[in-house]
Amino acid sequence: MDPLSLMASGVGLIYASAVIVQVLWRMVKDVAKRKNVAKTFFIGMLATSFFLITAASIEYIFWYKPVSVTPGGLFKGLLAVDGFSLSIGFAVIASSLIISLFVVAKMDFTKTESGMFLSVFLVLVASALSVTLSSNFIVLIVFWETCVGAALGLLAYNMNRESGEALMKMALISIMSGLSLIVGVGLLYVSIASAVDKPLNIYSLNFDVTSTLISGVTPPLISILLLSFAFIIASIGMEIGLAPFHMWLPDVYTGSHVPALSTMVLTLEMSGAYVIARIIGIYGSVPLKVSSLSIPVIILLVFAAFSVIVGELSALVQRRLRRIIGYSAVADAGYILLLALHFLIEGVSPVGEWSSYALPITFFIIASNISLASSVALIGIVEEKGLRTLDDIRGIVRESPILGGLLTVSLLSLFGTPPLAGFIAKFFVVTALFSCLRTVTNGIIIFIATLVTLLFAVSSAYGLRIIQYCCVMSSKSTKRYEAKESIFALMPVAILVSVLLLLGVAPFLLTAFF
Amino acid sequence: MNYLCIYLYTLIALTTVGLYGILSKKTWAKLIISFEILSFSFLALLSLLIMSTTVPSNAILGESIIVFLILLDASVMGVFVASIFAVYRKLNAEKPEVLRKIKG
Numbered sequence: 001m002d003p004l005s006l007m008a009s010g011v012g013l014i015y016a017s018a019v020i021v022q023v024l025w026r027m028v029k030d031v032a033k034r035k036n037v038a039k040t041f042f043i044g045m046l047a048t049s050f051f052l053i054t055a056a057s058i059e060y061i062f063w064y065k066p067v068s069v070t071p072g073g074l075f076k077g078l079l080a081v082d083g084f085s086l087s088i089g090f091a092v093i094a095s096s097l098i099i100s101l102f103v104v105a106k107m108d109f110t111k112t113e114s115g116m117f118l119s120v121f122l123v124l125v126a127s128a129l130s131v132t133l134s135s136n137f138i139v140l141i142v143f144w145e146t147c148v149g150a151a152l153g154l155l156a157y158n159m160n161r162e163s164g165e166a167l168m169k170m171a172l173i174s175i176m177s178g179l180s181l182i183v184g185v186g187l188l189y190v191s192i193a194s195a196v197d198k199p200l201n202i203y204s205l206n207f208d209v210t211s212t213l214i215s216g217v218t219p220p221l222i223s224i225l226l227l228s229f230a231f232i233i234a235s236i237g238m239e240i241g242l243a244p245f246h247m248w249l250p251d252v253y254t255g256s257h258v259p260a261l262s263t264m265v266l267t268l269e270m271s272g273a274y275v276i277a278r279i280i281g282i283y284g285s286v287p288l289k290v291s292s293l294s295i296p297v298i299i300l301l302v303f304a305a306f307s308v309i310v311g312e313l314s315a316l317v318q319r320r321l322r323r324i325i326g327y328s329a330v331a332d333a334g335y336i337l338l339l340a341l342h343f344l345i346e347g348v349s350p351v352g353e354w355s356s357y358a359l360p361i362t363f364f365i366i367a368s369n370i371s372l373a374s375s376v377a378l379i380g381i382v383e384e385k386g387l388r389t390l391d392d393i394r395g396i397v398r399e400s401p402i403l404g405g406l407l408t409v410s411l412l413s414l415f416g417t418p419p420l421a422g423f424i425a426k427f428f429v430v431t432a433l434f435s436c437l438r439t440v441t442n443g444i445i446i447f448i449a450t451l452v453t454l455l456f457a458v459s460s461a462y463g464l465r466i467i468q469y470c471c472v473m474s475s476k477s478t479k480r481y482e483a484k485e486s487i488f489a490l491m492p493v494a495i496l497v498s499v500l501l502l503l504g505v506a507p508f509l510l511t512a513f514f
Numbered sequence: 515m516n517y518l519c520i521y522l523y524t525l526i527a528l529t530t531v532g533l534y535g536i537l538s539k540k541t542w543a544k545l546i547i548s549f550e551i552l553s554f555s556f557l558a559l560l561s562l563l564i565m566s567t568t569v570p571s572n573a574i575l576g577e578s579i580i581v582f583l584i585l586l587d588a589s590v591m592g593v594f595v596a597s598i599f600a601v602y603r604k605l606n607a608e609k610p611e612v613l614r615k616i617k618g
Binding site: 138141142145148149152153156159161164167168171172174175178179182183185186187189190193194196197198199200201202224 | 575
């Protein structure tokens with residue numbers, strides 16, 4: 001079996017498991033038995049899928065790298081795997097398997113809706129993996145919308161006033177995003193179909209074919225093409241929290257049920273960042289330049305710079321822990337866009353043998369999302385003790401060393417402190433921006449690179465403030481925290497934090513895919 | 515004024531009505547209707563633009579893609595309506611304004 005078949009088998013297995021978990025949940029009525037059966041099957045199927053995707057990765061690395069593997073026949077080019085998609089797919093399944101242990105530890109199995117939660121969890125993971133497999137706009141839309149729908153389903157679990165509000169805010173933004181994506185893809189087809197003199201088919205919307213067809217679009221159709229670019233970027237940008245569509249994200253981070261939020265970060269947000277990078281690469285060949293930078297690059301720079309400034313500066317003035325993380329996620333969306341600039345300026349789509357261009361963005365996506373998810377999970381555990389703001393967590397490391405220590409390391413990575421993965425990720429942002437100067441010498445890029453470096457200092461400032469509250473300050477309250485944490489809840493998060501440390505000291509591990 | 519102009523003006527009016535409905539956010543029902551008006555005005559505009567293609571088979575493929583996008587839009591709307599039902603049932607939130615508790 002080739003890597004694509006192995007990965008597709010893994011994805012199919014997870015979709016099938018979602019149905020079987022639901023059947024088992026309804027068949028077994030006894031709560032204790034139901035808990036054991038559901039847990040075993042749920043984690044077992046995810047682990048099996050993880051092994052299949054690991055096998056696909058190993059096979060690709062040793063026998064197929066760096067070409068893109070795509071099926072023949074009816075599915076010609078609709079699906080594909082290369083270094084970029086496999087590395088993100090592997091990260092999604094590995095982190096989902098780890099976070100599933102946290103989900104199971106935090107789940108109340110006496111509730112009827114818990115069975116549905118497990119099924120929706122599996123659908124979300126499978127859809128996120130399918131997004132990384134997609135190599136055609138129509139296929140991508142289908143899986144992306146499934147992914148968004150499943151994420152909404154997860155947020156609906158265990159609803160209270162805050163999580164209900166978070167759910168509705170995300171639902172509103174998702175419907176706007178879905179509409180924007182539909183219009184964007186429609187406009188893309190209009191511009192291509194009006195520009196060519198030959199009959200098109202559904203395979204003309206494959207990423208590689210579209211990239212070639214776009215280069216043949218001439219004025220005035222370029223205006224429609226650029227409009228489609230704006231709609232598609234705005235659509236995915238809304239989902240990953242890109243400013244000015246970011247207002248909902250800190251609220252979702254603040255209000256949502258923690259296991260659902262951690263899962264959403266590791267699946268929807270990770271695959272969304274992948275999609276944005278993939279699509280931006282396709283528009284690299286738009287033949288219109290304004291003062292040595294093409295119009296898509298300028299659009300991208302404005303969005304990215306705005307996101308980074310809004311995210312970092314807003315995080316600086318927050319007192320509630322979850323909101324700080326939420327605004328940090330907004331800034332990360334901006335950094336992801338800045339990394340994708342590389343593709344537009346070089347005019348390269350990170351597909352197949354060119355996928356090595358995607359190494360910096362892959363590293364950033366994985367490091368930032370794992371940092372965000374582990375921080376959210378740990379803050380969730382902290383909040384169970386009634387600690388919500390910076391003032392509440394004073395001296396938490398002394399009161400609860402394991403929990404406080406893990407939270408500190410996770411936040412240090414999020415704010416880009418060496419030797420953790422977050423530092424390497426932010427280092428890649430600056431190097432990618434400066435490497436753009438080899439192709440285009442432009443003051444805007446130098447200005448943005450300088451701005452980003454300054455904003456790293458801002459992120460370190462609020463990061464260090466949290467560390468100061470956690471580690472240096474002493475607790476105001478005389479109330480002692482519970483010394484013992486649940487090992488089953490802490491262990492998965494500890495694994496995620498150790499991945500951050502591992503990627504920080506050995507970033508070359510990820511280069512194996514490229 | 516030819517038929518094309520009437521069609522375009524109607525689409526612009528529909529888009530304006532849709533946007534107004536979304537921004538005013540009075541009730542869930544009005545919000546859903548506004549989203550639907552907006553999405554169908556956009557899709558109608560797309561189907562008009564597709565007629566500008568030079569190869570006839572490309573226009574047919576384009577119309578098929580539009581039909582597919584309409585189906586997708588309906589399923590996205592289904593998830594949205596399900597979310598509204600869930601929130602309404604659990605929190606008794608009759609109007610969008612009720613959900614403004616999370617503060618920064």
